[in-house]
Every structure is written in structure tokens, then in C-alpha cells.
Amino acid sequence: MAASVAAVPLSGIARRAHADSNARIAVVGAGAFGSWTALQLRNAGADVTLIDAWGPGNSRSSSGGETRVIRAIYGADRVYVEMVKRAYELWETLDPSLYVETGAMWMHRGDDAYVRSSLPILHDVGFIVDKLSVSDAARKYPQIDFSGVKSVYYERRAGALSARRACGVVRDAFVKAGGRYRTGSVKAGSLGPLRLEDGSSVEADVYVFACGPWLGRVFPDVVGDRVRPSRQEVYYFGTPRGSERYRAGNLPIWIDFGERIIYGIPDIAARGFKFADDTRGEAIDPTTAERKPTQAGIARARHFLAERFPELAKAPLIAAEVCQYENSPDGNLIMDRHPNARNVWLLGGGSGHGFKLSPAVGEMATAAILLGKDVPAQFRLERLRNLEKRKTQFESKD
Numbered sequence: 001m002a003a004s005v006a007a008v009p010l011s012g013i014a015r016r017a018h019a020d021s022n023a024r025i026a027v028v029g030a031g032a033f034g035s036w037t038a039l040q041l042r043n044a045g046a047d048v049t050l051i052d053a054w055g056p057g058n059s060r061s062s063s064g065g066e067t068r069v070i071r072a073i074y075g076a077d078r079v080y081v082e083m084v085k086r087a088y089e090l091w092e093t094l095d096p097s098l099y100v101e102t103g104a105m106w107m108h109r110g111d112d113a114y115v116r117s118s119l120p121i122l123h124d125v126g127f128i129v130d131k132l133s134v135s136d137a138a139r140k141y142p143q144i145d146f147s148g149v150k151s152v153y154y155e156r157r158a159g160a161l162s163a164r165r166a167c168g169v170v171r172d173a174f175v176k177a178g179g180r181y182r183t184g185s186v187k188a189g190s191l192g193p194l195r196l197e198d199g200s201s202v203e204a205d206v207y208v209f210a211c212g213p214w215l216g217r218v219f220p221d222v223v224g225d226r227v228r229p230s231r232q233e234v235y236y237f238g239t240p241r242g243s244e245r246y247r248a249g250n251l252p253i254w255i256d257f258g259e260r261i262i263y264g265i266p267d268i269a270a271r272g273f274k275f276a277d278d279t280r281g282e283a284i285d286p287t288t289a290e291r292k293p294t295q296a297g298i299a300r301a302r303h304f305l306a307e308r309f310p311e312l313a314k315a316p317l318i319a320a321e322v323c324q325y326e327n328s329p330d331g332n333l334i335m336d337r338h339p340n341a342r343n344v345w346l347l348g349g350g351s352g353h354g355f356k357l358s359p360a361v362g363e364m365a366t367a368a369i370l371l372g373k374d375v376p377a378q379f380r381l382e383r384l385r386n387l388e389k390r391k392t393q394f395e396s397k398d
């Protein structure tokens with residue numbers, strides 16, 4: 001079914017930029033970050049070309065696959081909580097069918113400081129979180145065995161976003177708004193005009209590289225292995241015949257916070273019960289990797305299910321995705337100018353949590369590119385160099 005594409009209304013930033021911006025901008029990468037950035041730049045009046053090697057939300061990209069979690073608990077980091085708030089507004093305006101509200105339940109086997117430290121900020125920004133007693137949670141969700149769980153928090157506004165489909169919807173909105181989309185693979189090292197593998201080139205005034213896990217390959221000197229793609233497996237298990245217990249509405253998104261962070265999404269659109277382990281996997285080449293799930297990963301998942309979701313202990317694996325996180329060293333996003341080219345911008349470092357934020361990323365990048373607005377210090381390239389310095393100091397003490 002074709003998704004309905006609504007024109008995203010201009011934010012204040014975009015409106016101010018609209019009158020005087022007719023800059024030619026090329027955006028490389030039509031994943032969540034690049035497609036939202038292209039759309040916002042176009043809405044602000046820029047003349048934008050969006051280029052992708054394999055297409056928006058393709059199965060090699062970090063934005064591929066079925067669903068992503070959107071939640072506002074982000075520890076004590078106000079920047080992200082506010083971005084989530086804005087992202088909700090923009091996702092909703094673009095296409096409400098991309099979001100299914102489920103709520104999110106955080107179960108802690110030990111320290112719950114990450115959630116607790118977020119509560120005052122969430123309260124300020126307008127997100128409601130309930131603390132549940134373990135016994136109340138167990139009564140509410142009999143599908144779950146709460147053994148070993150010490151505290152439970154329930155985030156009321158949280159849910160699942162369509163991933164791959166959303167990238168296509170954003171690209172379509174961009175084209176409808178007058179943007180140009182083309183397939184093409186941009187050669188590494190071309191700061192502009194862009195040189196493509198097919199011999200053609202694209203000239204613009206500003207270049208934005210939103211290349212996800214490929215960012216280090218496109219900029220080996222400036223980024224290199226500071227963005228490290230890690231292999232992540234996602235499984236969909238079959239739910240019992242005729243049962244609604246594992247569907248959205250009867251089961252929230254759940255996060256099991258122990259030595260590992262394991263999480264899942266209830267059955268949406270009959271795809272199955274989604275299970276994922278947030279632990280960073282081994283290094284992966286996003287272009288050439290075979291995306292087959294491992295027996296060891298499946299066995300670990302089954303072991304977990306037997307403990308936490310006993311009814312699913314023997315559930316069949318009905319689908320799987322092998323994706324990758326594009327990890328920055330501190331898990332923060334990257335949004336900055338290239339240090340040697342003021343008209344070249346780098347966007348990325350989603351680090352396993354970037355998808356939900358992508359509309360706000362696009363808006364922030366647009367304000368930075370067209371209006372020269374500052375981006376938060378934690379997104380600047382400079383901090384990566386500082387992190388490395390810190391690491392070296394620490395190592396030298398050993």
C-alpha cells in the first residue's frame with residue numbers, strides 16, 4: 001500500500017531560511033539521516049539533490065529492516081530528550097502510519113540510575129514515566145517472568161517506527177517538494193564536485209555526507225575507524241497460534257537492563273515477536289557482509305526467552321535481520337563541518353539509537369548549514385579528538 005505523503009510544515013528555522021536560501025546542496029546517503037536532511041533543506045528553499053548507492057532504507061544500510069524503537073529516556077542528556085520531542089512532532093506530521101504506540105517498559109536487574117537520572121528532564125519536557133512495583137508489573141504482563149527484576153519503569157509515550165518504509169516515505173516527500181533523487185555511488189575522497197562510480201559528477205555549493213556505517217570509508221582521514229560498524233542480529237519469533245498476548249496493545253516494548261541490554265518489540269503487522277541484543281557485535285563490512293544470523297546468537301536468544309518469556313521458549317524463528325550499528329566512540333551523533341572544507345558537512349554516528357532522532361537531526365543540520373546555527377558540542381568532530389587524547393592519557397598511566 002502506498003503511504004500517504006504529507007508536506008512537512010516549515011519549522012521556524014526553515015521559514016526564516018526560506019526567503020534567502022537557494023543554495024545548491026548535494027546530500028549523499030538516503031538513510032534516515034540523509035533523507036530527512038534533504039527534505040528539511042528542500043523545505044527551507046535550497047536546491048537539493050539526494051544520492052544513494054542502493055536506495056532509501058536498503059538492506060545493507062543501518063536504516064534497513066522493519067522497525068525501530070522511539071523512546072525519550074536518555075539518561076541525564078537533555079539534548080536528546082528535546083530532540084525526541086521534536087522528532088515525534090515531525091514523524092507525526094509526515095505520516096502518522098509510520099508510528100505504532102506501545103509504551104516502553106524498562107526492567108532492571110541492578111542499578112536503574114540511567115532511567116532515574118532522566119526523570120526530571122522528562123518531566124520538564126513533558127514525557128510521563130510511571131514507576132511500577134515488580135508485583136504490579138507481573139500482574140499486568142503475565143507473559144513475562146520477572147525473576148531477578150528489581151525495578152520497573154513504564155514510559156507511556158514510546159513505540160515503534162517503521163524503518164525501511166519510513167526512508168522511502170521521506171524520500172517521496174522530498175521529491176514531491178521539488179527535490180531531485182538519483183541512484184549513484186559517490187567515490188571516497190571527493191569533497192566536491194562529487195565524482196560518481198559511473199563517471200558522472202555532481203556539483204553543488206554545499207555537500208552533506210550522511211553515509212551511515214560507510215562514513216569512515218568515505219573520509220578515512222577525518223573519520224576512519226572513529227565510526228565503527230558492528231554486526232547486530234535481530235530475530236522474529238513466532239507467537240502462539242490464535243494468541244494476542246504478544247501483540248502491540250497487550251505487550252509494550254520491553255528493555256531488560258542487566259549485564260547485557262536486551263530488548264524487544266511486540267508483534268506488529270504480524271511480523272512476529274522481535275528480539276534484539278544491544279551488545280556491540282563484531283566488526284562488519286556493510287558492503288560485502290553476508291547477512292545470515294548465527295546459530296550462537298539464536299541459541300543465546302532462546303536461552304533468554306526461556307527465562308523471561310517462558311511461553312516462547314520453543315517458539316520458531318520466523319524471520320531475522322542482520323544489520324549494523326555505526327558506532328562513534330562515545331555513542332554521540334556526529335554533525336559537523338569537514339575541518340578542511342567549510343562547505344562539506346558530515347552527519348552520522350547514530351550508534352544504535354539514531355533512527356528515532358532523524359527528523360530532528362535533519363532540522364538541526366538544516367539550521368546549521370543554512371543559518372550557521374551552532375550544533376551541540378557533543379556532536380562536534382573536535383570531541384572525538386579530545387576523547388582520543390583522554391584515552392591516550394589513561395593508557396599511559398597503566
Ligand SMILES: Cc1cc2nc3c(=O)[nH]c(=O)nc-3n(C[C@H](O)[C@H](O)[C@H](O)COP(=O)(O)OP(=O)(O)OC[C@H]3O[C@@H](n4cnc5c(N)ncnc54)[C@H](O)[C@@H]3O)c2cc1C
Binds near residue numbers: 054326353
Ligand atoms: C539492529 C538495529 C537496531 C536499531 N535500533 C534502533 C532503535 O530501536 N531506535 C533508534 O532510534 N535507532 C536504532 N538503530 C540505529 C539507527 O537505525 C541508525 O542509527 C540510523 O538508521 C542511521 O541512519 P543513517 O542515515 O545515518 O545511516 P544509513 O541508514 O546506513 O544510511 C546511509 C546511506 O548512505 C548510502 N551511502 C553510503 N555511502 C555512499 C556512497 N559513497 N555513495 C552513495 N551512497 C552511499 C547507503 O546506501 C545508505 O543508504 C538501530 C540500528 C540497527 C542496525
